[in-house]
Amino acid sequence: MVQDIVVHVGLDTKITPRESLVPLILTLEGEKSYKEYTSLDALLTDYAVATAAGKAAQALYANAELSGSVPETVAVLGLASSATNDDITDALDTLRDSHDDWYYLIPAAATDAQITALAAWAAATVLSRQDLAAGQKEAEKLLVAQTATKTLALTDAQAVICYNPDAANSFMHAAWVGRMLGYYPQAVTWKWKDLSGIAAVDVDATALGTILANHVNTYVNNHKRNYMRDGVCADGEFIDVVIGRWQIKQAMRAAVTNIMVDTDDVPYDDTGLAMVAAAVISALNSAAENGIIRTIDNRPQFTVTVPRYVDTTEAQIAQRVMPDIVWHATLRGGVHGVNVTGTLSIRLAEEG
Secondary structure, eight states: OOOSOOOOOOOOSOOOOOOOOEEEEEEOSSOEEEEEESSHHHHHHHSOTTSHHHHHHHHHHHHHHHTTOOOSOEEEEEOOTTOOHHHHHHHHHHHHHHOOOEEEEEESSOOHHHHHHHHHHHHTTSOOHHHHHTTOOOOOOEEEEEESOTTOOOOOTTEEEEEOTTTTTOOHHHHHHHHHHTTTTSOOOSTTOOOSSOOOOOOOHHHHHHHHHTTOEEEEEETTEEEEEOOBOTTSOBHHHHHHHHHHHHHHHHHHHHHHHHSSOOOSSHHHHHHHHHHHHHHHHHHHHTTSBOEETTEEOEEEEOOOGGGOOHHHHHHTEEEEEEEEEEEOOTTSOEEEEEEEEEESSOOO
16 A cells, blocks of 8 residues: 655664763772773773762763763773872873873862862963964863862862862762763853752852852752852853863864865965965854854854965965964853954974
8 A cells, every 4th residue: 555654764874973071080099090981880890889989970970861961981080099289280291191182170079279289280271372382282171179168269260169068978060060061062051050969058148158259169949949050160250151262272273174184285375364264264153053152143243354465474484374363252151241362373384
């Protein structure tokens, strides 16, 4: 019999894995080499359920599932319980020589002194233009830690601090990272998120005011709902803005690299400059589609200044250094707009 309605769904093409930011759980429960896991069960084989690392991982995975995602990769590094602050940061520096693709640094348990040292270390992963021009490779890290101290106040740009009076037993910071993992590369505010398995903090209004004034986040109950406040780094910047800036950097570097690798010759003239500028514009348009850059009436709020060949210097031509491509954009930043400026510099060949 001929069917009036025929529906066929083919699975001819494999799903492309979604880009993600890898969390690294740092534990001081004994030395174990860096290892990446693709499932919670595999991780718990090496780190028992009752360990701090195991508990942090369980909180992370449980909340990733709450937001409808499963982490592709979770990494863990084990250090000795006797490790000093310098030992810890030195170990992270050494790790980066061989494994530098992770982004979130999550200490399973840490003292305030350790958090302070890790915050300074994470801040230093953001390189200056001079550092980049000198050949250093940038791979930013974002510390997400929790403290049981109400008055801890740091000012580091790459540090997210959570107040949790039950930090010895529950893992608010790991749960929060898990809750947010699946959204990347989309820009989503970290405030207002509910967490699974985490109790709201019982704190009076005065203490809460101090905590928030110090740019420390915590889990509150208000109007019969539990949610995270305030979604900021220790310097007061919004977490989604910090991650959004990193996404733009990564997307732009990838777009320009693809142009250079996939094109037989990028000429040193107005055509070549326009080709590179198109890669910059493509990365910024992608950031707008992901909600990182503000859009008004479907128009992304950014400008790109494309240099002309006539404005290049003899020295730039001789060294095959393209003049800077400068761009300006307004990041969405939740209900706030944040203006950012970027510069793309490209050396087509090493100096002879």
